[in-house]
Amino acid sequence: MRTPKIWKICVIGDKGVGKTSLIRRFVYDTFEDDPEETLESKAFKRKCGDTTLILWDVSVYEENIRTILAGAKGILIMGDITRRETYDTMGKIAEFLDGHRAKKIFVANKSDLKYKAQFWKDEMKELSETFEAPYFLTSAKTGENVTEVFRTFLEM
Ligand SMILES: Nc1nc2c(ncn2[C@@H]2O[C@H](COP(=O)(O)OP(=O)(O)O)[C@@H](O)[C@H]2O)c(=O)[nH]1
Ligand SMILES: [Mg+2]
Numbered sequence: 001m002r003t004p005k006i007w008k009i010c011v012i013g014d015k016g017v018g019k020t021s022l023i024r025r026f027v028y029d030t031f032e033d034d035p036e037e038t039l040e041s042k043a044f045k046r047k048c049g050d051t052t053l054i055l056w057d058v059s060v061y062e063e064n065i066r067t068i069l070a071g072a073k074g075i076l077i078m079g080d081i082t083r084r085e086t087y088d089t090m091g092k093i094a095e096f097l098d099g100h101r102a103k104k105i106f107v108a109n110k111s112d113l114k115y116k117a118q119f120w121k122d123e124m125k126e127l128s129e130t131f132e133a134p135y136f137l138t139s140a141k142t143g144e145n146v147t148e149v150f151r152t153f154l155e156m
Helices: 019-028 065-069 084-096 111-116 121-131 146-155
Strands: 005-013 042-048 051-057 074-080 103-109 135-137
Touching: 005 019, 005 065, 005 084, 005 146, 019 042, 019 051, 019 074, 019 103, 019 146, 042 146, 051 146, 074 084, 084 103, 084 121, 103 121, 103 146, 121 135, 135 146
Parallel strands: 005 051, 005 074, 074 103, 103 135
Antiparallel strands: 042 051
16 A cells, blocks of 8 residues: 655745635635635645645745745745736745755746736746746636646656
């Protein structure tokens, strides 16, 4: 019998980038246009084969960020393509996490709003090369690339 694996994955990024929406799309395959704000960090769970993913939706108000991230196997660093400042935050987070053992993936969300994009693949590629971590353009709204992001963690 194979030992079941439990992996902790944390999702972080500026307020409103779609962290909760991405997790909800992955776990429940739903999307809301007007979800409630995440005041407190919260965990979701989804099984993928013999691996159980515990997904931490990290609140921007989280005071114990290091504690929340402790033991994480993976960290999703998320931005919103319609807001350039969220791209800059991704870089700051990656710097802050330098040396953390977790696998990191950069996620530029809201790809369905491409016509409003303030950054796109070139910028993401730069981030990806600087910090040696893969990137994805996702849409929690349409579901584009959402399972691919989590599948990449399972394969890393
Ligand atoms: N168009 C579009 N809107 C999104 C997407 N993901 C999230 N949103 C919207 O962006 C807002 C913030 O999403 P939320 O998941 O609460 O962001 P969080 O603060 O990072 O958890 C909400 O109005 C969502 O409906 C997406 O992929 N496309
Ligand atoms: Mg949220």
